[in-house]
Amino acid sequence: MKCKVLIASEDKNSNLLLSDQLCNSFEVHIVTDGKSASDFLVKNGHVDILICDYLTPSLNGIELAKRIKASYSTGSMKILMVASTLNPSLYVEMINSGVDAIVEKPFDLTNMESRLWKILPEISQS
Numbered sequence: 565m566k567c568k569v570l571i572a573s574e575d576k577n578s579n580l581l582l583s584d585q586l587c588n589s590f591e592v593h594i595v596t597d598g599k600s601a602s603d604f605l606v607k608n609g610h611v612d613i614l615i616c617d618y619l620t621p622s623l624n625g626i627e628l629a630k631r632i633k634a635s636y637s638t639g640s641m642k643i644l645m646v647a648s649t650l651n652p653s654l655y656v657e658m659i660n661s662g663v664d665a666i667v668e669k670p671f672d673l674t675n676m677e678s679r680l681w682k683i684l685p686e687i688s689q690s
Contacts, residue, residue, distance in 0.1 A: 566591040567684060568610070572601035572628065573617035573646070582615070585673040586680070598623025602631055611641060613680060618647040618658070626661045633662035642683045646671065 569590040571579055574597060583592045593611070595601050599622040601614065614632070618625040625645050632643065645658050648669040658666055665683045667676060 567612040568593070569613050569615060569680070570595065570601060570604060570611040571615045572596075572598060572620050572625075573615070574621055575617065581673060582676065585677055589677070590680075597621040598625065598628040601628055605632065612684060613642045613644060615644045615646065615680075618645055618654075625663075626657055629658070629661040629663050644680065644683065 567590050569586060569592050571582060571592065571594045573579055573594075576596075579594045579596075583594060586592050590612075593604065593608075595604055598616070598620045601616065601620070602623065605611070614628075616625040616628055620628065623631070625647075629643050629645070632641070642664040643662060644665045644667060645663045646667050646669055647654070647658075650666065650668050655666060665679060667679055
């Protein structure tokens with residue numbers, strides 16, 4: 565069974581490229597904003613990992629991470645945040661909101677997939 569990945573980003577090109585890179589190893593779902601990601605989780609339940617752009621519309625990545633950690637039974641769900649500008653205070657705020665990993669834009673697709681496997685060690689070993 566493939567791990568479920570939810571991508572929340574308004575960048576359609578990045579979504580398609582990332583989805584193409586991940587689709588052989590993961591079951592990939594895409595939404596274009598934070599509220600849609602939250603709605604997806606309410607409707608469809610658990611995903612193994614959420615890849616969220618920090619600046620996603622309607623609900624930024626930090627707000628989404630906080631909402632997920634506070635509202636849903638996330639179990640082992642991991643959150644990977646993507647950000648184009650990262651400073652120390654933003655990094656700390658992301659980690660404190662429940663984010664498991666942070667990747668700075670622009671990112672290499674192969675490195676992104678490798679990063680996903682690193683934060684899902686129990687699943688990658690099965």
